Amino acid sequence: MAVRGTMGRIAFVNLARGSVRRKRPEDELYLKYLGGYGLGAYYLYTQMKPHARPLGPKNQLGFLAGPLTGTPAICGNRFQVVGKSPKTGGFGDANCGGDFGPKMKFAGFDGVFFKGQAKEPVYLVLADGKGELKSATDLWGLDVAATEEKLKALYGPEAAIASIGPAGEAMSLLACIMNDRDRAAGRSGLGAVMGSKKLKAIVAVPTKKVRLADAAKMKADRTAYIQKMRETGLYELFHKFGTSGLTAGAVAGGDCPVKNWAGTAEDFKTASRISDEAVLDVVTRPYGCWHCPIACGGFVKTSGPFAVEGGKPEYETLGVFGAMLLVDDLAAICKVNDLCNRMGMDTISTGATLAFAFECYEKGILTKADTGGLELTWGNAPAVVALVEQIARRQGLGAILADGARAAAKKIGKGASKCAMQIAGEELPMHDPRLSPGLASSYKLDATPARHTQFSAWAAEAGFPVTGLEHLYGGWTPERKYEYAGKAKAHRIQSALMHVINADGCCMFGSVCIPAQAQADFLNAAMGTSWTPEDLVTIGDRIANLRVAFNLREGLKNAEFKVPGRILGVPPLKAGATKGVRVDLETQQREYFAEMGWSPDGVPTAETLQRLGLDFAVSDLHG
Ligand code: SF4
Known part of the structure; x- marks a missing residue:
């Protein structure tokens, strides 16, 4: 069985x-x-x-x-x-x-x-x-x-x-x-x-059912944890607005990058036009993934030159096509969201690649001759829609941009790589390490770089509800977010927990509203195990090490990934919520590698691999 x-x-x-x-x-x-x-x-x-x-x-x-x-x-x-x-x-x-x-x-x-x-x-x-x-x-x-x-x-x-x-x-x-x-x-x-x-x-x-070790316990746990989840502000926000409810606050508070990471909220004072209530105004009905009690999604209908009926844009999409490009035309963003969904394109990477192109245009690296006459000026919504259409069909400038910012910068040359906000080829998402410095470590040090869905101390820094694992953070608390020494344990624990959530099949939005104990309870009721949250951290550690071992076997070292200076506050912003912040990634990296049981250049030691039952990777990494 x-x-x-x-x-x-x-x-x-x-x-x-x-x-x-x-x-x-x-x-x-x-x-x-x-x-x-x-x-x-x-x-x-x-x-x-x-x-x-x-x-x-x-x-x-x-x-x-x-x-x-x-x-x-x-x-x-x-x-x-x-x-x-x-x-x-x-x-x-x-x-x-x-x-x-x-x-x-x-x-x-x-x-x-x-x-x-x-x-x-x-x-x-x-x-x-x-x-x-x-x-x-x-x-x-x-x-x-x-x-x-x-x-x-x-x-x-x-x-x-x-x-x-x-x-x-x-x-x-x-x-x-x-x-x-x-x-x-x-x-x-x-x-x-x-x-x-x-x-x-x-x-x-679908014709079959999943057999559970204790279906009654699982049902009871669901009821109890839904109650707990409803007590959190995050649930209220996601349920009412979805992630679109974050946009204006994230721009004002410094979480959402503006103008290809070089601007501040001052450059985008109309963020409320693409946020919470404004988005709600065009929602026709809510949407939830299978059996989700939050139902953060929805469908929208807009009118005007970009009239569309389609899925509701998420925060990442609003941030990247809105704040990053200074576009406050919600209908245009709904249009490109629908276009990306129909053509099957990642909105984060597509929008970030557009922001790269717009900055190249501003700097004269791209000209009208390269864009086929399109004016890639900040806030030009029709140009954004037109360029997404070109990318989807690999036409015109779209043919150069269709493989993302790093590949495009290589083709364009002329110093374009300075405008490409990516790490190891992956475009950055819409959360700023200058506000939550732990993000810099996740963006650089996870096996999949430039991903906000990989956690570290940043989840606590950003104010997510407690996990119940705080006693394992070695005394670090999120109030000390700009002290760079001492947060490696929190990074490891939060990251391991997210690896478990990503491996067990739950959505991070629901999971961050309830403690780590909930993951253990659900897994135990489903699988007949008797895991504690601490046991789950060990599983998460194993997954973290194996993903990184995959990279190392391919010759990729996270320690060598280049991080755009801009996201670390180099140069520092002169205004806004994160004015003057400079993120110390070196200290975070050094301490994280040590906490993980990795060498100073980020290679899991043989002892670490063996402790986690990954003996098969030892010879690949250590000969
Ligand atoms: S599963 Fe997650 S993404 Fe899907 S509706 Fe629920 S909260 Fe939203």
């Missing part, structure tokens, strides 16, 4: 041969890595030889739910996509809600891995514990909404579909993988990997 909470089955698809093999993972693997990118990291590391070309046949692409996906755990609806990232050349992952994760389990699978490349476009159908490849020649070229519509007509309205749009087909490194029309597995460029395999979609037909 499979470990409770799991389906005990993963599909391994060889696209070159057109074969689907099903395998039951050993129970121990679920207990060591849970699922999501924990189990994903294990399979990528052990199945894939190093140095595969990210867009070549030897790269592997995995879709993995967790043991809490499709269960009553609060926000237990996530899946993770993993593969070698074509953006960074290292470990790649992307997290997604919607309904695909639960329904993949209800189709009988905890996950599916793809290797090889199909000769012609295909899609995979998962149903009743079986997998079958089908021709997707009539789907190739369709946008995400049309693809879902066509496949739902074939497999029924309850089927869930993960797919790529034209951006993924064209192997744009901005491409993501979508499900439930507007939910994106956005980061790491994994939509391009899916496109390189000529894999258009996966259809999950």
Whole structure:
């Protein structure tokens, strides 16, 4: 019998041969890595030889739910996509809600891995514990909404579909993988990997149930923790406004970067036009991922030249197309959000790449001759919409920008790289280390750089509710956020907890509103374990080390990643909430490596790997 909470089955698809093999993972693997990118990291590391070309046949692409996906755990609806990232050349992952994760389990699978490349476009159908490849020649070229519509007509309205749009087909490194029309597995460029395999979609037909160790306890825990969650201000904010409720406050408070990280709130005084109440005004109905009690999403309808009906833009999207480009036209942002969702493009990376281009234009690095006449002046909403359309089709300047800011800077030359706000090829998200200095460590030191969904001391610095693990922080408290020594324990613990959340299949928004004990309670009720929150930290540590070991085996060292000076306050801002702040990343890095049991250049020692049961990585890293 499979470990409770799991389906005990993963599909391994060889696209070159057109074969689907099903395998039951050993129970121990679920207990060591849970699922999501924990189990994903294990399979990528052990199945894939190093140095595969990210867009070549030897790269592997995995879709993995967790043991809490499709269960009553609060926000237990996530899946993770993993593969070698074509953006960074290292470990790649992307997290997604919607309904695909639960329904993949209800189709009988905890996950599916793809290797090889199909000769012609295909899609995979998962149903009743079986997998079958089908021709997707009539789907190739369709946008995400049309693809879902066509496949739902074939497999029924309850089927869930993960797919790529034209951006993924064209192997744009901005491409993501979508499900439930507007939910994106956005980061790491994994939509391009899916496109390189000529894999258009996966259809999950739900017929099964997840068997739990103690279903009654799980239900009772859900009720109790929902009550607890409702007592937090964060729940109120997410439930009423979604993440869009953060925008104006984040601009004013210094969390949201402005004008490609060089501006301040003074440059964008009209942020309220793209925030909370203004967004609520165009919302037609709310949206929640599968069985989510928060339901932070929604659908919008706007009028005017950019009239659109589509998904509600999230904070990251509003920040990157709004504050970063000084665009306060909400309809234009809704339009580009819809365009990105239909074409299957990560809004964070797309918007950040636009901000790069706008700064290049301001500095004369790009001219009208390069832009085909478009005036890339700050706040020019029509130019933003036009350029996103060009990127989606790899036309005009869009052909240069379609692989992100780092690749574009390389093609453009003339010092353009100074305008590219990215780390190791991944564009930065909309949270500023000058306000929460712990972010600088997450952005540089996690295996997937430039990701706000990887935690460190910054979660506490940003005021997220307590985890119940504060006694392990070694006396550090968030009031001391600008003291750089002494926060490494908090970094390790918060980061480990987030690795567990990403591996067990829960959404971070719900999970940060309840203590770490909730994750332990839900996992124990689902899997029949008796873990404490401290046990979960060990699992998180294991996942952190394995993801970094993947990078090191590829020859990538986080210690060598270059961080744009601007995000560290070099030069310092002359105004605004973080005026004069200069972030000391060196101290944070040095102490974090020591706390993790890594060498001064960020390599896990043999003892650390062995302590965490990662003996198989010792010879790769230490000969
Ligand atoms: S909180 Fe929002 S993103 Fe998270 S599961 Fe719920 S609806 Fe989805």
